[in-house]
Amino acid sequence: MKPYLPLFLAALFVASPAPSHAQAASSQSLDGIVAIVDEDVILRSELDRAVANITAQYASQPGQLPPREILEKQVLERLVMVRLQVARAADSGIRISDAELQQAMNSVANQNRMTLDQLRARLASEGLSFDEFRENLRDEVTIQRLRQRYIQAKVQVSEAEIDQLIATQQIGGPEMRLANLQINLPEGATPDEIARGREKIEQIKGLIERGETTFNAAAIRYSQAQNALDGGELGWRSYDSIPPLFANVLRAMKPGQITDPVRGPSGFQIVQLEEVREASAQKVTQYRASDIMIRTSDLVSAEVARQKIQALRDRIAGGEDFAKVAKEASDDTLTRNAGGDMGWFQADQWGTAIGAQVQQLADGGLSPIFQSDVGFHLIKRTGMREQDVTEDNRRNKAREIIGNRKADEEFERFLRQMRAEAYFESRLGA
Template identity: 65%
Template sequence: MKNAIHTALAGLLVLCFAAAPAPAPAQATTALDGIAAVVDEDVILRSELDRAVQNIIAQYANQPGQLPPRDVLERQVLDRLVLMRLQLARASDTGIRISDAELGQAIESVASRNRMTQDQLRQRLAADGIGYEEFRSSLREEMLIERLRQRYIQSRVQVSETEVDQLLAQRAIGGPEVRLANIVVALPDGATPEQVATAQRKIEGIRDVVNRGELDFSAAAIRYSDAQNALDGGDIGWRGYDAIPPAFVGLIQGMKPGDISQPIRGPNGYQLIKLVETREAGQQTLTEYNAQGLMVRVTPTVPVEVARQKIQALRDRIVAGEDFATIARAESDDSISRASGGDMGWFAINAWGTAIGNQVQMLADGELSQPFQSEVGWHIVRRIASRTQDVTEKNRRNQAREIIGQRKAEEEFERFLRQLRSEAYVESRLEAPAAPAASS
């Protein structure tokens, strides 16, 4: 269950709520806690780093051989903590806030995704040794960082139809997909020849370690990669060839599942790419429905039972032969469909909400539903027709738009994070680990 919660929080619990120090008396903290890193005018305490590292160790309890030595793991985790601390500070400086209501909704979502009530989630956290207030604080911080990202890229990332057309003309969007993993040895901007040579030796040494079978690719990524996905074993996930930088497409197309590339020099350093597996994409279809709807809204002056009785009376009139559209124009509280006589147009199953979607899906064409309740009131719907649409081309354009937007967003935010890191004063109190030696 702990792993399920980790997944639901998309990496939040990986750091075991270490982005902010746990409350402790100031004198005790000074006496017992060391400093792992200085970040501008703030510090990351040794206890914060220890909690985060212990959480990673717990995650890999069944695969302890996947983890690097303690000092290497500490460096990986500390890098994440530093970046989180810098992002949280920037979010605060720019006035980004997460309200208690938003936080409550997020907690409910986490509980729902793990098929729990909030009380069960609280109990599970306690059983795993995680304080509920720590959980709330860390979730709020994760939301702050995501909102900072959204705000930063919102005004900087625009995708034109011309860009979509150009990408579709250049690449086969919607074709086969590949699952990739990578290991990155980063280089600073303006790297010196000596730094480049050192990075090249390190990436070659990592590849030799993997090829000799001393570590598998995932373990090597955890141990040596400088990328943000290092603690995920270097996993990049599924990508279409259209979502891969053009310089790498030919290389990956020539690989088989399990193959690992030669070291590749990119704008941010050297990397190894592993082709994990492949899959084919097929034709994409979507079932759409056409229906008429009528709603009686529940309000302080129209309680639930009164609304139910009214919708039942309206249904009785329709069954008796009165025109659905005429009644909808006169009686429906749905301001969107009322003027068109309740016509809801063609829509995907849950476009009007799950309550309506569930009813429409159960009806036959021409059939009128019984009264049913949603979160806003009581309804009846008549399903007119259904159709299956080939949405492959539409999805190709949407996918192309998302690919371009995601790539631009990643580039922009990565640039922002590098600038944030370069402008900050960061002093690590940890020793750097040694790189693997390349075989001669």
């Protein structure tokens, strides 16, 4: 599984769909309960399937997995967090339609360069249920929607904050691939608990540095972060997208090296620098064009709209000014008052139909009539340029960095609070 599922799905795939209360009640005599979460239960069969999925992902590297009892605790905690988030989303009125779910499934298949049928066959070949995959993906999309809704209400980024970040940090530049390993501390940890946490992460770091284990294997075995079962992988980050305390240390490190333990809001963590790469180029091709659009509707059939725009094209081909015709007749309210001028844009910024036409035209060229999902169009290309978007990208990157930091902090706080407020009873080993 792991090589062809995207990281977010690999992380979630351990979660099994929640049984209804009726299903749980009818099966409890045959299927033990391993945990109670609020008014719901997690069954032994769910945990076993989840552990089996993780084991399948690491079938070629079984030595990276911790002992069964530790793995069960890690997977159970993830099942609990998924269950709590999905329940909170349901209480908030979040629903994922079948159409949205189908789109997400197609996206997963496309990312892995497969058709949906090929993905189904691949899952079946590894003994994994497509129906379970589908419901787990619904949970993942639900959780993403919950996170989006929560941070939209909590996170705002001002232009002043962007200016300040740009003034104090170099935005852009090299990127690095990171992994982390975290040992959690309870809220209001005592000095003894803090000392034990520090000692534990120091011991783990020592194991890695002596070559007794790899960082990723140690993360799977010991880390208490949400990404533990992914080997602690954090993906590619720019230096300016992580907390300055880590960034300053990482700048002086070489791939393979590990930071000293750092205490954060959730506990102690160490970070490994895995790879470094230069940032991609920041130039894009932009086009300028003018547009006339005749909208189709219940009152204007496709044939009537086509005839109307053909008449407009004939007028322009006969010498009338494009801008004058656009102001008189175009249904595109965004461009009509400007004589159809769409400004500078990247090829597909106005949709794939317009993008395909504008790329084929020469400057000054008039397109044939073509159809989009809103009506029929006629465009005239007026320019093309290679544009340096470094400054725009810097500001967008700064906005993203600040937003992501705030979002991560807010949502992590939200998850900790939700977990602390939930009723949880583990029956593992009972």
